[in-house]
Amino acid sequence: MSNVNAAVANTADTVSVTPQLIAGQARRLWIDSIDWLQGHWLQILVAVAVATIIVLALAALKSWGKRYCERQPVITGWSGVFGRAIARTNSFFMVMIAAKLVEGYADAPAAVSATVNFLFTVAAVFQAAIWVREIVLGMVEARTQTDRHGAEALGTAMGLIRLLVTFAVFAIALIVVLDNLGVNVTGLVAGLGVGGIAIGLAAQGIFADLFAALSIIFDKPFRRGDSISYDTTSGSIEEIGLKSTRIRSFQGEERIISNKQLLDKEIQNNTKRDHRRAKFVIGVTYQTPPETCARIPALLQEIVEAHDKSFVRAGFTGFGASSLDFEVEFDSPTADYASFYDGRTAVGIAILKRFNDDGIEIAYPTQTTFTAAPDGTLVMPYPQVQPVRQIDDGGAGD
Structure with a gap:
């Protein structure tokens, strides 16, 4: 029994984190860094010079992105999309790129190398998530800015789209970081998957109409003001909303139909007729x-x-x-x-x-009836009426 207690005590001592342990590892990292600087000062200087040039180049690119966004606040093309993404480049990411270059070229000790790799992984993954988010949102905005009505319809949905995109990319970034750090993310991925399925099932109608609205905005089967026909309804588009589309029928009433249901129908866009x-x-x-x-x-x-x-x-x-x-x-x-x-x-x-x-007679529905005689010959329906003879009674009435 004493041996088991000793083993448990030794295990507890091994995994416990104490202030003394942290101080010892920090001191060890400091000593290794000083020894590295003293032994590889020339390589470090060269690497720092190259890293400084790269950081300055990235800073200049970021500054250009900010100026471009200030000159063109409305995104209308790919240049605007990438310009806004570049403007969101984080300074910490640029510094970690420089540190990674120095660590790789100057043969840094294991403790320094592990620290730089950890920080670089975190910075790179989350910076990539920021870029992806800005590019996706920029593409959505650029696609609709050419159409004023599309931009109005997107305005109500943009907040929800931004939330969904941000949550998705940063959740993936967090999982990638944890996986690179050796953490078992199987349970986290399963939990996110189950949660996503639950949310999707609960709000499948809302999401279906939202994606249908985005499809209308991007694919442009019709626009606000267009005259369309579907099923037995004809009218003009008054508003394309987040969940439904409002149509003013030619009879005067307003018809409201969900975006998904509308796209499931065959739509005739009368405005795009050429004749x-x-x-x-x-x-x-x-x-x-x-x-x-x-x-x-x-x-x-x-x-x-x-x-x-x-x-x-x-x-x-x-x-x-x-x-x-x-x-x-x-x-x-x-x-x-x-x-x-x-x-x-x-x-x-x-x-x-x-x-x-021209004397051409337009026909109308007619029907003629013929009567058959006992011998089978046809008799006209209106035979000639025989005249009635007056009979003389010789004055009997007198």
Whole structure:
């Protein structure tokens, strides 16, 4: 039993951290550093000179980044993105680069080398996290600054995006640092994964609409003010929000639909039309002579071109139940709906007038009933009425 207690005591002495232990290791580090400086002063001077030049170059680059951001506060391209990232370079990171160069070239002792490697790892990883965050956020802003409406829509989401990006990159940076220091990060990674899944499941609707909003802002299937159609709804985009899009329908009411649900539909962007197409289906009576029917396609083309429309096609389409069917298609030269609407009305009235002038009768649904005689021959529905003969009764009524 005494041997076990002694072993436990020895183990406790080995792992315990006391002020005396810290002071001893600090003294050892100081002595090793003095010996190193005395034995490698020339290499250290050369390394310090090179490191100073590198630090000054990095400081000048950082200063340029700050001046560039001051001249162009609004990010509009890759130069602005990288300029802002460079401006966020940390001075501690630049110093540790210099220290790493000195330590590697001048053959530093183990204690000094371990200390420099530890500090350099921390500085490099977190500096990389800062750069990644600034580049990602800069890309998001640069993508939307060219579109004023996109920038307005992004303004409400930017705070949440910045929080999510910052949390993600610095969580990864912390794990990388701990892993390089020999810490077992398996439990931490598992905990973050479980927490992320829980948060994602709890807020999956919000995140889905948020990413859909970003997709609308970046991909630009439509913008604020565009006229769109989906399902049976048509209207103009009034606002693209963080969770939903507001559409003013042509009937006057405001329709609100979630961003994810809207992107799941087939959307027609009427604002991006380069023309509008109209089609008329016209039926003439079966009594119309074939020669007249043959002239109808050319006649329709003449009417369309007389109204400055782009003629597409016209022709006979089939034998209807009570009409010979023709159709004509033509395009409006612009996408303006009002102009298209008025032009379609004018062409339709002109067709009606020309058909009336040429004696071409437009058919309407008709049905004729025939009566069969006992011998199977057809009898017209309105046979000739026989005249009624007056019978003379010879004055019997007198």
